[in-house]
Amino acid sequence: MSASDIAGLFKKFGGSPAQYQEITQAETEKASQKRWPSMFGGKKAAAEAEAHAEEPDEQPEVEPEVTPPAAPVAEKPVLDAPVAAPEPLPAPSKKPSSKTPDAWSSAGLQSLLAKLANEAKAPATPEPEQPSEPEPEPIAVAQPPRSKPELSDIKVVAVVSGKGGVGKSTMAANIAAALHKVGRPVLAIDLDPQNALHHHFQPEGEVSEEQGVVRFEQDWREQAVPTKDGVFVLPYGLGDEAQRRIFEAQLADDPLWLAYRLSDLELSEGAVVVIDTPPGPSVYLQQALAVANVALVVSLADAASYTALPMIDRLIASYTDERDDFAGTAYVVNQIDPSRQLNKDITHVMHGLLGDRLIGRITRDQSISEALAYNRNVMDYDPHGRGCRDILDCTMALVGYFASDDEGA
Numbered sequence: 001m002s003a004s005d006i007a008g009l010f011k012k013f014g015g016s017p018a019q020y021q022e023i024t025q026a027e028t029e030k031a032s033q034k035r036w037p038s039m040f041g042g043k044k045a046a047a048e049a050e051a052h053a054e055e056p057d058e059q060p061e062v063e064p065e066v067t068p069p070a071a072p073v074a075e076k077p078v079l080d081a082p083v084a085a086p087e088p089l090p091a092p093s094k095k096p097s098s099k100t101p102d103a104w105s106s107a108g109l110q111s112l113l114a115k116l117a118n119e120a121k122a123p124a125t126p127e128p129e130q131p132s133e134p135e136p137e138p139i140a141v142a143q144p145p146r147s148k149p150e151l152s153d154i155k156v157v158a159v160v161s162g163k164g165g166v167g168k169s170t171m172a173a174n175i176a177a178a179l180h181k182v183g184r185p186v187l188a189i190d191l192d193p194q195n196a197l198h199h200h201f202q203p204e205g206e207v208s209e210e211q212g213v214v215r216f217e218q219d220w221r222e223q224a225v226p227t228k229d230g231v232f233v234l235p236y237g238l239g240d241e242a243q244r245r246i247f248e249a250q251l252a253d254d255p256l257w258l259a260y261r262l263s264d265l266e267l268s269e270g271a272v273v274v275i276d277t278p279p280g281p282s283v284y285l286q287q288a289l290a291v292a293n294v295a296l297v298v299s300l301a302d303a304a305s306y307t308a309l310p311m312i313d314r315l316i317a318s319y320t321d322e323r324d325d326f327a328g329t330a331y332v333v334n335q336i337d338p339s340r341q342l343n344k345d346i347t348h349v350m351h352g353l354l355g356d357r358l359i360g361r362i363t364r365d366q367s368i369s370e371a372l373a374y375n376r377n378v379m380d381y382d383p384h385g386r387g388c389r390d391i392l393d394c395t396m397a398l399v400g401y402f403a404s405d406d407e408g409a
């Protein structure tokens, strides 16, 4: 099903008018800007800071200077010996394809792996037509009742996957920490009711049960948790079931809810927002993709993750097609075990199909899961380990994606 078909379905479903709730920030803005000047330092903040410059008691706190680290020392992972060419690559367009290449089926994967095993040199013959898998049910999305606010000063990365447990939260947290290390102001938002993202960081002070996006009526400047890693984190929060249902209804009713919340924050220029999402289709994924400049798909190097990729690719296409500010989809293969040939082969096949859209190959590294046990990110926990190097490489490739997006703009 093409993106235009899906857009047609959305029109058909229609929706009720949005009930976007304007949040009055006049009372809290000044205090928040003083508290976190570098993160929430938008234009209005800058003007206000100037107005108060002569008042001796109102000096803004100075955020510790960020020293970008030297370029990652890790060598780019080098692929093994060349293998038989897989199915013709999708055009190296950054836009996700709404068509599903046959190679993405499990039979296609078997065929590509067989070619690898045989080290066949002959050009690939066309794969037999595979029965197409059932189309996922599109999510009914209300027509946007208003235009999307301007977010061109910031970059938004939505971390997504078709399957659960692949390492989205781990990647979101560690990439957020790495982005801060290379000098970007970073806000990490947990849009997953599992509420796990903030566990990857060391908060400055207590995280109250009241803090979280699930309490959608509250001011995010008060909700964001400053962490020792320099990243500001907005937890999902600990609302009860009723609160969660109300929140999800609000999100379904107003597809631009997150866009307006981000706009209201007036984040400083160059800030990056990293959004963690639940696996598969959801109102959270829809909200994240409505503002994302880059969708970062996390996958394992196994057959189940591999065959789930077309589903998430179609979802991304349905929410980002026709948006000029969407730079494209990037992919990360996570938890690669170099001692397992199948892991290496599937990674190799994916590289053949995705080309430079595969921006990360992350080794399975015990330090990554251990870091979580201590509320740390791996850069802090094991800065010289393989997992840390892989994540820094991936982060630098992501920054390159931002740069190419700016050039194309």
Ligand SMILES: Nc1ncnc2c1ncn2[C@@H]1O[C@H](COP(=O)(O)OP(=O)(O)OP(=O)(O)O)[C@@H](O)[C@H]1O
Pocket (backbone or CB within 6 Å): 161, 163, 164, 165, 166, 167, 168, 169, 170, 171, 192, 194, 277, 278, 279, 334, 335, 336, 362, 363, 364, 365, 366, 368, 369, 370, 372, 387
């Ligand atoms: N590269 C890695 N090396 C070792 N362990 C990893 C790696 N990446 C993730 N893990 C571990 O895998 C488990 C699942 O990771 P995570 O919770 O980030 O997945 P997820 O995709 O966010 O899951 P869900 O879909 O439930 O939200 C965690 O225990 C995490 O520590």
Ligand SMILES: [Mg+2]
Pocket (backbone or CB within 6 Å): 168, 169, 170, 192, 194, 196, 276, 277
């Ligand atoms: Mg998660």
